[in-house]
Amino acid sequence: MNKEEYRQRIIAAADRLYYTRGFSSVGMDQLRDAAGVSLRRLYQLFPSKNDVVMAVLRGRRRMWAEGLDEHVRAAGTPREKLLAVYGFLSDWFCEEDFRGCGFINAFAELGAVNSDVADIAREHKVSFQRYLGELVERIGVDPSLAVQLALLAEGAQTTAAITGQAEAADRAHEAAEVLIDAALERAGSDSRGKNSRACVPSDA
Template structure:
């Protein structure tokens, strides 16, 4: 693939991701994508057969980038316990960042009714990766039931994200962190 081809494809994906995150999948039509990206409709269809393919590719790219960012920032703490608690600090920073519109995966999954739709499967995969990361950290604590703690942490993170988006309460990450501290204390050997 030539550099120009890659640049055009990346421009389409970056624009689609931004529009989907701001407006949702249903509100992001091909006309808006063409207008906003400056890429001709015919060129978009050279890379993607349907709007759903564009959306899936954009969400896959966001998944990779978001998880890398989240892990990197959370891992700045020195201990597994510190990394677990730092996940909520990272979420709080995200909530307070310009352009926060909640979780793109929660948002898009809410738009799609079919649980086997590729978009829903991407959202499910993203949440599984988040759970896997929480499990990785919980296992480093040498506790009896790391998978139980990991699921509880996922629920706390998802609850904080949803509360921040729906209620506009960005302190939800701090509240979730407080509960995580209690869970860590309870789980300690």
């Protein structure tokens, strides 16, 4: 097994431990045992626990982005692509080991004392909102819709994690439909209004 294979093995073990038990409660000795590597090897690849934590969060950010994009690309119309975000959440919430958003968990546990964790958690949330902004732009409505849809998604994640109810994604999906259709209706009204004003004859 080469260095990169050991590295990925450790990250995978750390991800499982941190996500199920929390970051603070898992020490390097426990991680060594779970990954099946020597403590010397572990510290060679990750000189500190913070290095492991950040590697785990970067990996989770990549998996989230790839999984979300796969769902969205499989959808048809721009409206369906926006709603596919909540289909992605629904599938995730139904996973047996779902424990909520790893970034919210990390921020809640470590954000106040670890600026690296706080920064990557904020970056993750900002990038998600930016991604929604790109999808919203495709349907030609007010950009503020992206913020509203992001808040729905974030609320669904927290609700599902605390209550254990995967149906939170379905309720968020229903609310998203209302918001999207209302935004499309407003955009259509604005467009019709502009066209009608353009057709009013002048007095000249």
